[in-house]
Amino acid sequence: MSEEAVHRALGMTDAEYDSLLAILGRDPRPAELAMYSVMWSEHCSYKSSRNHLSRFPSEAPWVVVGPGENAGVVDLGDGWLAALRIESHNHPSFVEPYQGAATGVGGILRDVFTMGARPIALWDQIRFGPLDIPKNRYLFAGVVAGIAGYGNAVGVPTVGGEIAFDPCYSGNPLVNVMCLGVMKREQLVLGTAGEAGSIAVLLGKPTGRDGIGGASVLASASFDEESGTKRPSVQVGDPFEEKKLIEACLELYEKGLVVGVQDLGAAGLSCATSEPAARAGMGMDVDLDAVHVRESGMTAPELLMSESQERMMAFVAPEQVEAVLSVAERWEIDARVVGKVTSGDILRIRHDGELVAEVPAASLTESAPRYDRPISQPEWLEETWNNVLDHSEAPDVALTILRLLDDPSIASAEWAYQQYDHMLFLNTVVGPGGDGTLLRLKGTDKGLAVSTDGNGRLCLLDPFRGGERLVYEAALNVAVTGANPMALVDNLNFGNPEKPEVMWQFRQCIEGISAACEHLGVPVVGGNVSFYNETDGIDIHPTPVVGLLGKAEPIPLRPPRIDAATDDMELWLFGPDVIDLAGSSFEWVLHGHLGGRPTAADPSVASAVLDLAIRLAGSGMTPVLHDISDGGLAVAVAEVCIRSGVGAELEVSDWRDLFSEAPHRMIAGVLPANAESIQSLAQDAGVTATKLGTFGGEHIEIRTPDGEHVVALATATSTYHDAIPRRMG
C-alpha cells in the first residue's frame, strides 16, 4: 500500500492528512497516523456537528457539568448529584447485534461511573426494520439478548426505553442507550490528567486486538453489502470485568485516591491519554510496554487504537499509587502504571524502547477538523406536505384499534423487558411499560423520572416541529409521574452528513429541540451524534432521541400508573382538542401513508398541561394518568384497559379524535368523588378537561357520530401482548 493510501484506509481524507502534515511539520510516524485517524474520526471529533451543537441551551443554575465531559452532571439538592449520558452503538449492532448492544451498555456505564457516580439505571432505545424480514428478527433478538446479557450481569437495571420498527431501519438499526448515575457531591471526578507528576494508571482488562479502528472504520462510515467483513472492528464485552471495575473505581473515589479519570471507549488509549492531558493543559509520557496485553506482538498503532472494553485510566498523585494498586488487587482487577503527566503540552509515547509518537496532546482533540457542511431543505419536502390523506370516509374503528395494537411499535414490549432485570437496587417505583420511569433516591424524599423519546416519521415530515414535540412529549411522560423536567441528553441519529438535505434535517431538529428546551428552561447537558446511518445510499429518517430527567420532590406516595384503572373510575381527557394525523400511526400502519405536515407544538399549552400533570400526579387524585402519543386517544385508552384488566365506555364527537396524535394531551382515571376538584385544578391551569366516559366492563365501547364500535377486552389484550412474540416465533 502506498504511503497516502494508508491514511485513506484509516478513514482520513487527503485534506485532513495535509492539515496533519502542517501540525507536525513532518510525515507522521505510523503510530501517530493511527492516533489522528481515530481521534479525528466523525465519531470522536464531531467534526460535522460541532458547529451546530453549540446551539443547544446548556446552562442552568443546577448544571454542575455541561456538555464536553464524559457525562452531564446536575445538582439534585441536599448534596446529591445525578450524572446522565446517552450513546449510540448503531453500526456495531448491525455487524454483530449481541456484542454491539452489550458493549454499548458497557460503554455508557463507564461514561457515568467515570464521573464518580454509581450507575443506577439504563434505558434502551432500539429501532429495527419490520419483523417479517428474518434478518430484522435476528438483529432484534440479538440486541435484546445483548442488552440483557450485559446489563443483568453487570448489575445495573434496565428500567425502560423504546422499541420501534420502520422499513428505514432495515439496513441500519438504531441502538441507543442512556444511563443515569447518582453520587454525593464530594465524589465528583473529572476527566483531567491533573498536575505535572501525576501518574497514569491503566485499570481493567488487558488490551487486545478487538475493536481496532471501531470509531473510524465502523462508526463513521456507511454500510453496503460488504459490511459483514467489518466484524473484527466490533469489540467484545465482559460484564463481569466491568462489574469489578465499577466497584473498584467507586472505592477509589470514595477514598479520594484519584485526581481524574477517563474511560477507554472509542479510540482507546489514544483518547484516554490525549483528552485528559489536553483538558489539564498538560503533556504526558506514556510507555506502551507497561500496558498489560492479552496477546503478544501487538504493534504500537494497534495498542493505541484498540477498543478493548472494560478499561479505565486513572490519574493519581505519586504518593497514592500504592493505595490505588491495592484497591485494584482487592477487586481482582489488573492495574499498571503506564505513564506520567508532564508540564508542557507534548504527548510522548514509547514502545519497545523507541519513541513512536511525539505530538501536541491538544492537537488530537482541539485541532480536529471542523466542517461547515452545506445545508439545503430537501426538494421533496413541500410536495410531501401537500400529500394529505383523505379522511372523508370513517374507517372501521374497532378493526383499526386492533390493527394498531398489533403494530410492534405500539404493542407490548414485555417480550423484551421481561428479559431485563428492571428491579435491582430497589428503586423502581414505576417501571417499564408505562410513560416515564420513576425511581426513588434512597435516603431522600426525591424521585427521579426519566423518559426517552424519538419519532422518526414526525422528524422526517418536519424536523423542527418533530424535534420540538419530542421534548414536550418526554416532558409530559416525566410529568405524569409527578416530576419536573430538569435536564436533557440527546442522541442524534442521522444519515450521511455529506448530503445537504441530511444536514438541513440535522440543523432543524437541533433548532426544534433547543426551542422547546429554552421554553421549559431545561438545559441540554450532553449528547451524542451518530451520522452515516444509511445503507446503499438510503438514509434513515432523521431520528433524534431525547432522554429527559425530571425530579419529583417529594416523590408521590401513590404515583399514577397505567395499570391502576378500576371499574368505578371516570375517564377524563386533558388538553386541547386538535386533530392531527400527519405522520400518525393511523396513517402509516393502516394506509402506509407518510405525508402532510405535523402540527407545531404550542409552548404555552405545553407548560399548562405539564403543570397540571405534575399537580395531579402529586395529588394522588388520578390513580391513572397517561400521555397520548402513538396511536392516539384510542390506543391510550386501550393500553390503560389492557394493563388494568378493565373495559371502558366513551364517546367522541369525531372518529379522527380517536387517532389524532396532536401533542400536549393525556387521559386520566379518576374516582367520581374527585372529579370536581380535578376539574377546578384543570381550570386553574387553563387546560381543557373533558369527561369522555367511564371505566368498567369487559369491552372497550366507543360511540362516534358514525355509530358504536366495540372491541372485546380479551381480544385487545391478546392482540397487544402477542404482537411481538407471534412475529418472533
Added chain:
Amino acid sequence: MVFPGSNCEHDVVHALQLLGADAEIVWHRETDLAGIDAVVLPGGFAHGDALRTGAIARFSPVMETVKAMAESGAPVLGICNGFQILCEAGLLSGALIANRDLAFICRMVEVEVIDTNTVLTAAATVGQRLRIPLNSYEGNWVDPSETGRHVIRYTDDPNGSQHQAAAVANSAGNVVGIMPHPERATEALLGSEDGRVLLEGFLGSVSANV
C-alpha cells in the same frame, strides 16, 4: 457474603435493615465469621457465572466457614445466584439449569408456601400466597435424587422447575435456597410487601438460634 460479580448485596442489606436487623457485607475471601449469626448469599453473577452458575463461588475461601456454620445449625439463606451456589456447594440438593424457555425472566410471580418448617418459612402459613419478583436465567431446579425439600412453589410454572419449586431446604430446614427475590418485595412503594413474612421469619430464626 459478596463474591466478585454479586449484585444484590446492597438490596439485601437494605431490606434486612428495614426489618430491624444488623447486616453487614462480607467479602468472599474472608474466613473468620466470628460474631455472625446467620448468612445470606445474595443474587447476582458470582465470578461472572464462569463455567456454571455458582461453580467457582463454591471454592471461595468464605464457603468453608459457611459450610461449618450450616452444619452447626446456623440459618443460611441463598437467594437466586446464592441458591445456585448452595446447590453447587452441596448444601442443598439438586441443581439449577436454564429456564425452560431459554430466556431471562424478570417479573412478579405468585408463589405458595407449602412447608413452614424452615428458617425462611417459619413465620408464614401453609397455603399462604405471596407476590415476589423473579429475576433469573438459570432458575429451573432439577433434583433427580428427589431428596430436596421443596418448601415454596410457583402457582404458575414460569421456568420448568421440578415440582414447580421456588424454594428448597435441607432436611434440617436451616439451609434454604429461594429463586425469587424476597428482598425486592418489602415495600409497598415498590409494588409488594409479601417478601417481609419470609425475611422476618428468617430473622426470627436467627434470634431463636442464638
